[in-house]
Amino acid sequence: MAFEERNLAYDLSLFEDDDEQKYSTVPHSKKKKNENTETSLKRKSADNKSADEKPEKSARKKYSPVKVLGTAVAGLFVVGALATIIMGQAQLTELNRSIEKKTQELKQKDSQYTQLDMNVRSRYSTSIVENYAKDELGMSKATNYQKEFVNLSEGDKAEVLTEESQNIFSTIYEAVTGIWS
Numbered sequence: 001m002a003f004e005e006r007n008l009a010y011d012l013s014l015f016e017d018d019d020e021q022k023y024s025t026v027p028h029s030k031k032k033k034n035e036n037t038e039t040s041l042k043r044k045s046a047d048n049k050s051a052d053e054k055p056e057k058s059a060r061k062k063y064s065p066v067k068v069l070g071t072a073v074a075g076l077f078v079v080g081a082l083a084t085i086i087m088g089q090a091q092l093t094e095l096n097r098s099i100e101k102k103t104q105e106l107k108q109k110d111s112q113y114t115q116l117d118m119n120v121r122s123r124y125s126t127s128i129v130e131n132y133a134k135d136e137l138g139m140s141k142a143t144n145y146q147k148e149f150v151n152l153s154e155g156d157k158a159e160v161l162t163e164e165s166q167n168i169f170s171t172i173y174e175a176v177t178g179i180w181s
Contacts, residue, residue, distance in 0.1 A: 133139040166174075
């Protein structure tokens, strides 16, 4: 029977903030009449509350100058640290680009060196040098009668050094001169 008086499936008053309205068992037709009176009461009470709250809202919170200065210094420190990091990254990027450019130049120079080396080797091979020496300079290969052989091995020799007996003064003198020289 209670379900016939109230339709809970479509009762939107259950979702309102007022707890009294959620759990009341007043029939729906009576609620409409009560809603008009309740909303007018709520408006009046809200107007009274807003009049009371205005002085509180207009009063500003006072901040301590030390706290404000500390916050400003901390903010400046953070901004400075970020600026330093950004500048470091920019310098790092510039250095990386210059390294890449120099690496490319090195590769080009290496390639150029290889080309020039091959060019020189092709121009000055041993056969070309021999032909130039014969034809242009009138040179010829050395014959056996022009060659003179030198014997460098006369036998192995070993030399043993013998120490001469020295007195204590000469030993001290040599030690001191060895330190200063």
